[in-house]
Amino acid sequence: MNSGEWKHDPRLAGMDPVKLQYIEKIAAQVSSQSKTEILPTLLSLQAEARKNNISFTDQETTLLISIITSDMPPDEKKKVKMLHFWAKKLAARSS
Structure with a gap:
């Protein structure tokens, strides 16, 4: 998805x-980073x-991941979904 285009997705209205x-803060920080820098940044922002x-x-x-990955190739979508899966597992452990 083009930079900033996600903000206009009607599913975010509510x-x-x-x-x-x-989310805008996250998007701004992550958009200028390499793939190797994204995970540490996301973990920091989550904390x-x-x-x-x-x-x-x-x-x-789930909605955010759907929006973010809408224009990604299938292999990139799979990576993001796997990252989400593992993040949920880690979050469940720390609860």
Whole structure:
């Protein structure tokens, strides 16, 4: 998806504005990074979100992944979905 185009996805219309602002922050930081830098950044941002009592439901996360991966080739989509799977597993362990 083109830079910033995701912001206009109608499925985001009902999402909490605070969460949308946080997503914009994530998108801005990640867009300029190499693939090897993204995971550490996402983990850091996840910890920051937790600290600020920002959390996303499974439904919101699934929606975001769907939007983010909409224009990705199948192999890249698979990698993102696998990363999401493992992130959920790790989050369940730390709860």
